[in-house]
Structures are given as structure tokens and as C-alpha cells.
Amino acid sequence: MQDTAIQLILQAGYVVKGVLIILLFFSVVSWAIIFYKQRYLSKANKETDMFLRTYRAGRDPKGILNATKNLNLSPFANIFRFTYTEEVRDRAEIKRLLRRYEALESAKLERYLSFLATTGSTTPFIGLFGTVWGIMNAFRGIGAAGSASLAVVAPGIAEALITTAAGLAAAIPAVIAYNYYLSRARRIIIEMEDFSEELLDFFSKETG
8 A cells, every 4th residue: 555645754754854844834934925915915906096096086185185094005095194194395305205105115015025035945945955865865775775676765765755846835836926926016116106206296286
């Protein structure tokens, strides 16, 4: 009867089990970030659409400010609210505030993506370490038994294949998600920078 994957993991050595635990940690956290970013960016886009409809229609600063109170995830709404509440009159100071809040909102949009990048770049090598260790065990088994039969090399080769698969299983979704969410975040950031230029003129006229 062939061993199942779970049985192979349970029978693996401590080093391989340690590698698998590390890879499991990276995988679980990566998937948590993937689901979080999907929800966050979707809500941010929805709130931004709501804010822009109010902004384009009203043009009354206080009315627009009131509309932003429940739109905490929209970077556009946050930039407007934070800048408006500063109550500055100098155009240069307004521009400085806009740049500052742009940077803060950009950091929010790209938050946790670095962990996905780290997962995608490191987990294959962590899995490779387990692979090398499994092959070393296979050679040790050959040396101890004095033969290279399947029964001797199978446990070590199984350990090697499991860690290789685990490393790829953690890395592939992380790399795909990182590229996808980074593209979405940068698109929003570009739109936000354009909107900031519009806000600069808007606040300058209001305070002028």
C-alpha cells in the first residue's frame, strides 16, 4: 500500500518537518494577505467612485467633506478630508500637504505586498533546502544499506519531492498576487496623483 502525502510528512525527519512548517507559515500568511487585499482594494475603489460622484456634482467643500466621513478606505476621499481640515491658505503649503497625504495613501495601498514578494522569492529556496536534505538522506540510506534499491532511496526522495512541491505551492500564488495587486495599487496611485493636481487648484481657489 502506497503511503499518502500525510504519512510521508509524518515520517519525515525533523529538518524536513521544520522546512514544511516554515513553508506552511508563509503560505497561510500569503493567502490571508491575498484575501485581505482583494477586499480592501475592492472597497477602496467602490468608495472612491462614491466620493468622485459627490465631488463632481457638489463642488461645495463642506458638503464634500461630510460625504467623506464614512469613506475611510478611499485614498481620494482621505486626501481631500485631511487636506481640507488643515485649513491652510498658502498654495505651496497646500501642495506640500497633498504630497504628504499622497505618500501616506500610497503606503496603505502597497501595505503587505512586500511579504508576498518575499514569499515568492524565498520559499522556492527554502523548499530547495529541504530537497537537498532529502536527497542527502537518500544517499545516507544507500551507504548504510549498501544498495540502491527503491525501498532504501524512496523515503529520502519522497522528502525531497514534498518540500519542492510545498515551496512552489507557497511561491506561485504569492508571485501572481503580488504582481496583480501591485499593478492595481500603482494604477490607483497614478490616478490619485492626477486628482491631487486638481485638488491643488480647487483648494487654492477656495482659499484665495
